[in-house]
Amino acid sequence: MAQTWDAIIVGGGHNGLVCAAYLAKAGRKVLVLERRHVLGGAAVSEEVHPGFTFSVCSYVVSLLRPWIIRDLQLSRFGLELIPLECSFLPLPDGRSLARWDDAERTRREIAGFSQRDSEVYPEFGQAMAQMARVVKPLIDAPAPKPGSLHPRDLAELLKLGKHIGGVSAEHRLLLSKMMTMSAADFLDEWFESDVLKAPMSVSGIIGTFQGVRSPGTAYVLLHHYMGEIDGAFRSWGFSKGGTGQISNAIAAAARHYGAEIRTEAAIDHVMVSGGRATGVVLEDGTELRAKTVVSSVDPNRTFLKMVGKQHLPDDFVTQIGRYKLRGSSGKVNLAVDRLPSFSSRPGLGGHLRGDIAICPSVEYLERAYDQAKYGEFSSRPYLNVVVPSVVDPSVAPPGQHVISCFVQYAPYNLKTGPESWPEHREAFGDAVVDTLAEYVPDLKESILHRQVLTPWDLEQEFGLTEGNIFHGELSLEQLAFQRPAPGWAHYKTPLNALWMCGSGTHPGGGIMGACGALAARAMLTGRHV
Amino acid sequence: MPLPSPFHQRTSELCTSLLWKEWAGYYAVCSYGMSHEPEYHAVRQSAGMLDVSPLYKFDVIGPDATEFLAFVSARNVGKLKLGQVGYGCWCDEHGKVLDDGTVTRWGEQAYRVTSADPSYAWFSRHSRGFDVQVKDVSSDVAALALQGPRARQILEDVCDGGDVGDLRFFYGTHSKIAGVRVDVTRTGYTGDLGYELWMPAQEALKVWDAVMEAGKPHAMLPLGLDALDVCRVEAGFILLGVDYFSARRCMTDVQKSTPYELGLGWTVHTKRGPFLGRDALRREKSTGSVWALVGLVVDWDELEGLYNSFGLPPQLSSHAWRTAVPVYDQGSQVGQATSGGWSPILKKNLALASVHAAHAVPGKRLQIEVTVEFQRRKVSATVTETPFFNPDRKRA
Numbered sequence: 071m072a073q074t075w076d077a078i079i080v081g082g083g084h085n086g087l088v089c090a091a092y093l094a095k096a097g098r099k100v101l102v103l104e105r106r107h108v109l110g111g112a113a114v115s116e117e118v119h120p121g122f123t124f125s126v127c128s129y130v131v132s133l134l135r136p137w138i139i140r141d142l143q144l145s146r147f148g149l150e151l152i153p154l155e156c157s158f159l160p161l162p163d164g165r166s167l168a169r170w171d172d173a174e175r176t177r178r179e180i181a182g183f184s185q186r187d188s189e190v191y192p193e194f195g196q197a198m199a200q201m202a203r204v205v206k207p208l209i210d211a212p213a214p215k216p217g218s219l220h221p222r223d224l225a226e227l228l229k230l231g232k233h234i235g236g237v238s239a240e241h242r243l244l245l246s247k248m249m250t251m252s253a254a255d256f257l258d259e260w261f262e263s264d265v266l267k268a269p270m271s272v273s274g275i276i277g278t279f280q281g282v283r284s285p286g287t288a289y290v291l292l293h294h295y296m297g298e299i300d301g302a303f304r305s306w307g308f309s310k311g312g313t314g315q316i317s318n319a320i321a322a323a324a325r326h327y328g329a330e331i332r333t334e335a336a337i338d339h340v341m342v343s344g345g346r347a348t349g350v351v352l353e354d355g356t357e358l359r360a361k362t363v364v365s366s367v368d369p370n371r372t373f374l375k376m377v378g379k380q381h382l383p384d385d386f387v388t389q390i391g392r393y394k395l396r397g398s399s400g401k402v403n404l405a406v407d408r409l410p411s412f413s414s415r416p417g418l419g420g421h422l423r424g425d426i427a428i429c430p431s432v433e434y435l436e437r438a439y440d441q442a443k444y445g446e447f448s449s450r451p452y453l454n455v456v457v458p459s460v461v462d463p464s465v466a467p468p469g470q471h472v473i474s475c476f477v478q479y480a481p482y483n484l485k486t487g488p489e490s491w492p493e494h495r496e497a498f499g500d501a502v503v504d505t506l507a508e509y510v511p512d513l514k515e516s517i518l519h520r521q522v523l524t525p526w527d528l529e530q531e532f533g534l535t536e537g538n539i540f541h542g543e544l545s546l547e548q549l550a551f552q553r554p555a556p557g558w559a560h561y562k563t564p565l566n567a568l569w570m571c572g573s574g575t576h577p578g579g580g581i582m583g584a585c586g587a588l589a590a591r592a593m594l595t596g597r598h599v
Numbered sequence: 600m601p602l603p604s605p606f607h608q609r610t611s612e613l614c615t616s617l618l619w620k621e622w623a624g625y626y627a628v629c630s631y632g633m634s635h636e637p638e639y640h641a642v643r644q645s646a647g648m649l650d651v652s653p654l655y656k657f658d659v660i661g662p663d664a665t666e667f668l669a670f671v672s673a674r675n676v677g678k679l680k681l682g683q684v685g686y687g688c689w690c691d692e693h694g695k696v697l698d699d700g701t702v703t704r705w706g707e708q709a710y711r712v713t714s715a716d717p718s719y720a721w722f723s724r725h726s727r728g729f730d731v732q733v734k735d736v737s738s739d740v741a742a743l744a745l746q747g748p749r750a751r752q753i754l755e756d757v758c759d760g761g762d763v764g765d766l767r768f769f770y771g772t773h774s775k776i777a778g779v780r781v782d783v784t785r786t787g788y789t790g791d792l793g794y795e796l797w798m799p800a801q802e803a804l805k806v807w808d809a810v811m812e813a814g815k816p817h818a819m820l821p822l823g824l825d826a827l828d829v830c831r832v833e834a835g836f837i838l839l840g841v842d843y844f845s846a847r848r849c850m851t852d853v854q855k856s857t858p859y860e861l862g863l864g865w866t867v868h869t870k871r872g873p874f875l876g877r878d879a880l881r882r883e884k885s886t887g888s889v890w891a892l893v894g895l896v897v898d899w900d901e902l903e904g905l906y907n908s909f910g911l912p913p914q915l916s917s918h919a920w921r922t923a924v925p926v927y928d929q930g931s932q933v934g935q936a937t938s939g940g941w942s943p944i945l946k947k948n949l950a951l952a953s954v955h956a957a958h959a960v961p962g963k964r965l966q967i968e969v970t971v972e973f974q975r976r977k978v979s980a981t982v983t984e985t986p987f988f989n990p991d992r993k994r995a
């Protein structure tokens with residue numbers, strides 16, 4: 071008789087690997103099947119140009135759960151996170167703002183634009199840290215189970231908040247504002263200067279097809295403050311060797327605990343018989359059987375492509391059909407022969423040891439969104455740029471650098487259709503390089519290699535349906551007990567023995583590992599595997 | 600008032616934070632920038648360069664050098680091969696530790712000793728009857744520690760001769776940097792791949808400049824003592840004056856420690872001829888020690904819960920701490936944690952503690968005192984073997 075696994079994991083992204091590691095650690099026989107030749111999914115490092123290692127998709131990490139790092143001994147398997155030291159905003163007029171770890175230095179920098187804002191800034195940070203404390207248990211525990219399923223029912227969240235140490239009336243008001251307002255409107259209540267409002271509001275729209283003035287986007291700001299690079303509340307960092315090193319470390323841990331991992335093993339569909347998932351069939355026709363199948367690919371792909379409507383209840387199929395993916399971002403990675411030098415702060419400096427935002431004003435962001443609404447990529451997009459080689463010498467040859475540009479907006483649904491993206495790929499790449507070159511004058515001469523990823527590429531190459539970087543927008547109505555569908559937020563699916571563990575489940579996208587770990591926990595504690 | 604070290608001209612230019620402290624009579628940089636964290640991460644993922652000139656250094660030379668050092672050390676220094684470095688400690692007649700440091704055998708009859716405390720008088724006193732000369736070269740010799748995974752490549756780029764790349768863990772060689780004769784040992788206080796460079800103080804700046812230049816493409820940073828302190832806690836290294844006290848300075852016996860009690864038992868060789876403290880150490884080895892040095896990992900969820908009960912997010916300093924706090928086993932005090940801190944790489948809250956030997960059982964849960972909002976509370980901490988962090992590259 072053919073071999074049978076306790077669990078087959080669909081996809082070797084970081085969540086699939088985390089899930090595999092926890093199941094294997096608990097003694098289960100686990101097989102991970104990854105379509106690509108490398109592990110990591112959207113957390114992947116690849117040597118795209120000789121000597122240059124790109125974090126091809128995700129490029130910074132904030133929410134990777136420290137308890138997972140401890141449980142799986144990830145530092146022993148090569149994980150190292152290096153905090154960003156700065157958030158840098160160069161402006162077209164030659165001025166710039168850098169926000170540092172050092173509060174006094176940051177205050178002086180902001181005061182150059184607005185003295186009032188410079189003093190409000192730390193108050194804002196403190197309020198957000200409090201809010202993050204209240205909301206944080208949400209991402210470390212399975213989604214709350216509300217009595218009612220009203221789409222914007224905040225009561226559950228607030229009940230949870232109260233539960234963990236008292237939310238003052240003031241904070242409750244603040245939280246409900248964050249749940250309903252737009253990121254830009256919310257920030258208008260605090261700050262007067264665009265140099266704060268523009269780069270801060272942008273974190274509310276990453277990975278969504280919304281603008282900074284779209285209601286509900288304020289909540290996602292909190293994710294920024296929840297970043298827990300040190301267990302203490304700290305924000306973003308690089309992963310040494312690129313974000314793929316996170317996946318590699320998790321894979322090494324999973325193997326250490328006994329999991330088997332195969333690459334270049336693309337799954338065609340999930341086998342179903344007698345109303346349960348019984349295994350998978352690979353694209354080459356190989357059948358592999360397992361007691362449970364755990365999918366880490368997005369809900370759309372899992373249910374509508376790999377399982378098939380015929381095996382699922384109609385209302386569930388409808389809900390998954392409604393689940394918003396709407397990719398809106400792309401990525402441009404550059405190998406360059408010199409340090410990028412910004413005209414507003416030339417040469418090497420601490421401002422390069424962090425992230426760099428190209429978004430000079432809220433209006434700029436709105437204009438970028440306007441184009442996207444009509445099915446065009448922004449000709450002057452928002453860019454989030456990092457130069458990881460400045461702190462991590464392992465990713466580029468000495469003296470040379472990698473520049474990673476996260477780009478928004480690049481709508482999946484171009485007006486000429488998503489499949490026309492390949493024809494626009496280079497023009498999109500040019501728009502990004504042109505934008506950045508306005509701040510880095512000799513950028514173009516320095517480029518040795520350029521990698522452009524459109525939402526279409528993210529779908530075709532990385533299996534992200536509609537190119538959505540988070541397996542579904544992180545908008546409020548798609549979070550917590552409604553991710554991916556009301557009633558199905560606990561990793562279980564309507565098909566027996568089929569489970570979910572990817573970013574399309576609670577607590578959502580980003581390199582957190584929580585989806586994978588919480589899914590494994592749910593399966594183990596319920597003795598479903 | 601402290602003195603400037605031989606590298607002061609360079610370090611003072613770079614130390615824009617103006618954060619200094621005194622170390623063995625010299626000015627030493629705490630951190631070059633306002634935060635030591637970039638320096639910490641440089642050590643763990645690229646390289647950091649630290650001025651360690653304030654260490655005390657002695658040359659011990661003469662026909663009886665080996666016998667003399669074997670007599671004053673708890674370690675059998677006589678077994679060191681040419682070019683080998685030994686880490687160990689020195690004890691008084693009662694087997695109580697006076698200091699710890701390294702001994703490098705540079706010649707058949709020539710050794711270099713480093714220590715944390717001034718020890719010239721003590722060495723001289725015990726050298727009577729040996730044909731040996733002890734010379735304090737502390738201020739003649741400048742020293743740099745180059746630590747981190749890139750350290751080897753940087754040295755290979757900058758060293759002229761000595762096959763530095765092939766140097767084994769705890770061995771030394773002679774090389775040249777910028778034309779200056781430099782002794783290189785594969786040693787350090789970070790628990791990582793690392794080297795220490797020993798050179799004439801007058802020519803120190805040439806070496807500094809050359810290594811800094813070679814380090815640039817590797818994202819090397821100058822390193823201060825604050826980042827070092829985090830590294831050494833992760834490595835489980837004890838510090839004189841913090842985790843233990845020199846018997847010479849103790850007022851009572853209880854304050855003194857033996858090598859076994861400090862986790863240095865592996866450096867003690869009792870099966871040999873007479874050496875200082877031998878009889879006491881033999882006795883202790885057979886009857887057992889009173890104290891033991893252990894690693895503690897503080898339970899994060901409990902700590903976070905404690906802060907939460909005050910309505911606060913956890914507030915941890917990114918600095919290592921060194922104010923001792925009590926350690927308990929169910930209500931009764933069984934020792935004290937003497938230093939500790941948050942490990943960014945392990946995501947764990949660590950401490951080094953001295954506890955009654957019966958409690959030194961890996962996996963055992965004890966409690967450590969934590970103060971939140973001026974209130975003293977207890978949080979669980981698990982006894983763990985050290986080093987907490989021990990990458991293969993350290994020895995590879």
Ligand SMILES: Cc1cc2nc3c(=O)[nH]c(=O)nc-3n(C[C@H](O)[C@H](O)[C@H](O)COP(=O)(O)OP(=O)(O)OC[C@H]3O[C@@H](n4cnc5c(N)ncnc54)[C@H](O)[C@@H]3O)c2cc1C
Nearest residue numbers: 081083084085105111112128129130337533539573580581
């Ligand atoms: C461009 C971009 C930038 C981003 N930036 C950041 C960032 O800076 N920080 C951050 O925290 N997050 C970022 N994200 C989001 C984050 O990377 C993802 O949310 C996360 O990595 C998803 O992990 P996952 O394991 O849930 O899914 P995935 O990584 O998508 O893993 C799913 C895996 O399944 C595989 N697969 C697909 N189809 C099949 C099949 N048929 N058979 C077998 N295997 C299959 C895929 O190849 C993939 O490896 C970014 C994402 C993108 C795309």
